[in-house]
Amino acid sequence: MKKHFFKFSNFFTHGMCVCVIAVTMMALPVPLFAQKKGAVVELKLASIVPDNTDWSRALDRLAKEWYNATNGQVVVSVYHGGQLGSLEKDVLRKLKGNTIQAAVFTSAGLSLIAPEVLTLSAPFFIRNDRELDYVINAVKSELEAKINRQYFMLAWAKSGWLKIFSRNPVRVPADLKSQITGTVEIPVMNTAFKSMGFQMQPIDYNSVIISLTSGKIDAVYQTPAYAAPTQLFGIAKNMTNLNIAPIMGGIVINQQTWRKIDDQYKPKLLAIVKEIEREIGGAISKLENEAVQVMTRNGLNIITPTPAEEQIWYNDVGSKIAALANDKVFNRALYNKIDALLQAYRK
Numbered sequence: 001m002k003k004h005f006f007k008f009s010n011f012f013t014h015g016m017c018v019c020v021i022a023v024t025m026m027a028l029p030v031p032l033f034a035q036k037k038g039a040v041v042e043l044k045l046a047s048i049v050p051d052n053t054d055w056s057r058a059l060d061r062l063a064k065e066w067y068n069a070t071n072g073q074v075v076v077s078v079y080h081g082g083q084l085g086s087l088e089k090d091v092l093r094k095l096k097g098n099t100i101q102a103a104v105f106t107s108a109g110l111s112l113i114a115p116e117v118l119t120l121s122a123p124f125f126i127r128n129d130r131e132l133d134y135v136i137n138a139v140k141s142e143l144e145a146k147i148n149r150q151y152f153m154l155a156w157a158k159s160g161w162l163k164i165f166s167r168n169p170v171r172v173p174a175d176l177k178s179q180i181t182g183t184v185e186i187p188v189m190n191t192a193f194k195s196m197g198f199q200m201q202p203i204d205y206n207s208v209i210i211s212l213t214s215g216k217i218d219a220v221y222q223t224p225a226y227a228a229p230t231q232l233f234g235i236a237k238n239m240t241n242l243n244i245a246p247i248m249g250g251i252v253i254n255q256q257t258w259r260k261i262d263d264q265y266k267p268k269l270l271a272i273v274k275e276i277e278r279e280i281g282g283a284i285s286k287l288e289n290e291a292v293q294v295m296t297r298n299g300l301n302i303i304t305p306t307p308a309e310e311q312i313w314y315n316d317v318g319s320k321i322a323a324l325a326n327d328k329v330f331n332r333a334l335y336n337k338i339d340a341l342l343q344a345y346r347k
Helices: 054-069 088-096 107-111 115-121 129-147 173-177 187-194 205-214 224-230 255-260 266-297 307-324 332-346
Strands: 041-046 074-079 102-106 151-166 180-183 199-202 219-222 238-254 301-303
Touching (some): 041 088, 041 255, 054 266, 088 107, 107 238, 115 332, 129 238, 129 332, 151 266, 180 187, 180 205, 187 199, 224 266, 238 266
Parallel strands (some): 041 074, 041 102, 180 219
Antiparallel strands (some): 151 219
């Protein structure tokens, strides 16, 4: 069966896109193996991640290993690159209607199921991978319980850190407030920054480069793994080397499909998913480092704030996040729980 897929840069074919990329990929589901006649459960898994990436290869392996572990009784067809929907709200609607049976979501998509998820991405709240691992281990069962009321959470995965890419160097908040910053996909992030005096301009993924080129915006917060292949760093030539917020990803299956799978197989299937979860989590740091190296070789200017300048961000921005934990922007109960965890961890 012939496959057609969108071609990215050579770098990106070895990485993964961690954000929702609004491009339609012309791809056929990966024909991993011949389907077994009379299979008990057949499911379509929708992924916004392009083909031929670490994420896509992991999903392909999941499909193959699920098939083998169930003696062909669970057949997964993986649709890469947003073929079944490039907007997460559309993918969720199809998942709910059982047009598709499983999907990969980012934090934004997961928050459509459980709004509490976005509390993990409150700006300057969780500051590094060690803190993120600590917090996730403590709260994921709570978040999964909320998601599992309607769906079933198969796996979590770290999807990178938002950083500031800008025309003019940004070291402290005042530097960014003087520029117009484009916001993409996550409305609460826009609300959070706008309430602190930043000039925010909503844009969509298709118009990031156009908006930068035309001068509609001067800066954007994005992950290095997205900035490298899209080459937005060619215009926004400065990257502030400071983590704004983590982006999470996850694989969700609808409950009606999960219930169809024979219970005897479920421990094996979950073990396979957890192994893939660990693999993807370990790959993202490497991917982001490679992205930064590629961009630096091609003219990106890395700005590393001093410890004192970092503290200004935490004081000027991070300290104001608590006021936004009002259940309209970030969940108050979960914010308080994470805050207590972080205070204890930092001691």
